[in-house]
Amino acid sequence: KAGVTQTPRYLIKTRGQQVTLSCSPISGHRSVSWYQQTPGQGLQFLFEYFSETQRNKGNFPGRFSGRQFSNSRSEMNVSTLELGDSALYLCASSADPGLYEQYFGPGTRLTVT
Amino acid sequence: GQQVMQIPQYQHVQEGEDFTTYCNSSTTLSNIQWYKQRPGGHPVFLIQLVKSGEVKKQKRLTFQFGEAKKNSSLHITATQTTDVGTYFCAGRSVTGANNLFFGTGTRLTVIP
Numbered sequence: 001k002a003g004v005t006q007t008p009r010y011l012i013k014t015r016g017q018q019v020t021l022s023c024s025p026i027s028g029h030r031s032v033s034w035y036q037q038t039p040g041q042g043l044q045f046l047f048e049y050f051s052e053t054q055r056n057k058g059n060f061p062g063r064f065s066g067r068q069f070s071n072s073r074s075e076m077n078v079s080t081l082e083l084g085d086s087a088l089y090l091c092a093s094s095a096d097p098g099l100y101e102q103y104f105g106p107g108t109r110l111t112v113t
Numbered sequence: 114g115q116q117v118m119q120i121p122q123y124q125h126v127q128e129g130e131d132f133t134t135y136c137n138s139s140t141t142l143s144n145i146q147w148y149k150q151r152p153g154g155h156p157v158f159l160i161q162l163v164k165s166g167e168v169k170k171q172k173r174l175t176f177q178f179g180e181a182k183k184n185s186s187l188h189i190t191a192t193q194t195t196d197v198g199t200y201f202c203a204g205r206s207v208t209g210a211n212n213l214f215f216g217t218g219t220r221l222t223v224i225p
Contacts, residue, residue: 033213043156043201043215056212090155101146101158102213 002027004093004105012111018079021108025072025093031055032074033102034066037088046089049074050097078110086112117204119216127224132192134219136185136202143205145178145185146213151198159187182207192223 005024013019025032034046045058049068066076072093078085088109092102116139126132136145144163148156160169162178162185169176175188185202202216 035215042217045212045214048212058212092156097211101161102156103158104148104155106155 004091004103006089006091006105006108008108009106010109010111012113013081014113015081015083017081018077019081019110020075020077021089021091021110023074023076023091023093023105025074025091026103029093029095029103030072031094031097031100032068032072033092033094034074034076035090035092036060037090037107038086043090046076048097055097081112083112086110117202117214117216119200119202119219121219122217123220123222125222125224126192128194129191132189132196132221134187134200134202134221136187136204136216138183138204138206138214140183140206140208142182143207143211145182145202145204147176147185147187148201148203148215149198150201150218154198156201189221192221194223194225197221197223 007022031050033048036044047054047066048056052068063079068074088107090104090107092104094100094102119136146161147159149159150156160176165182166180167178173190177186189196199218199220201218203213205211
C-alpha cells in the first residue's frame, strides 16, 4: 500500500498570505489528523476528521481550518499567516479513530517570512 | 486541559548503555502509543498498550503501561546508533476530547 502523501513538501509564504496544504491518506483509511510540529512546542494537535466530519479540534485560532472530502483526502488552510506559523505540518491517517495507530506523512515544511 | 509530559527532554548515552524515557499524563488514558521520529523524518508507530500494567517487548525495547493508566515508560537495552531519534508517547484520555495527545518527546543521542 502506498503511504500517506502530503503536498507540497516545502512552502515559503509571506505574512498575511494564506496557504492550503493537502494530505492523501493510506487507501482504506477514513480518519485523518493534522499536527503542527515546532522545535519549541513539539507535536500539537490541530484537528481530526473521520468520514468528512471534524471529530476533534485542538487549541488553535480560527485562522486554522480544515476539511475532508468523500475520498478521505484532507486539506488544511491557514489564513492571514503569521511568522509563528512557520512549522512542519504533519498529516496522519488511521483505519479508524480510537484504538488504531496513526501513519504519518512526510510533512509540509512551511516557512513564513 | 490534558497534558502529557515526558522526561528527560534530552538523553545522551554511550553506545551499549541502556536508556529509559518516562511519560506522565494528567488524565487517565484509554491507551498509550509510542512513536519514534528519526532526525529529518516523521513519527513512526512503534507499539500500543491498552491494559493496565501491560508490558510489551520488541527485541531490545520494553514498554510498560502504569497500573493507573496515567504513565508509561520505554526502556532500550544496549543502545545502538540506529536508536537515535526522538521518542514520543501519545495517549487518548478517557474523558473529554479523545484525540491523540502527544508527549513532549525525548531526544536520544547515541555516542559510538
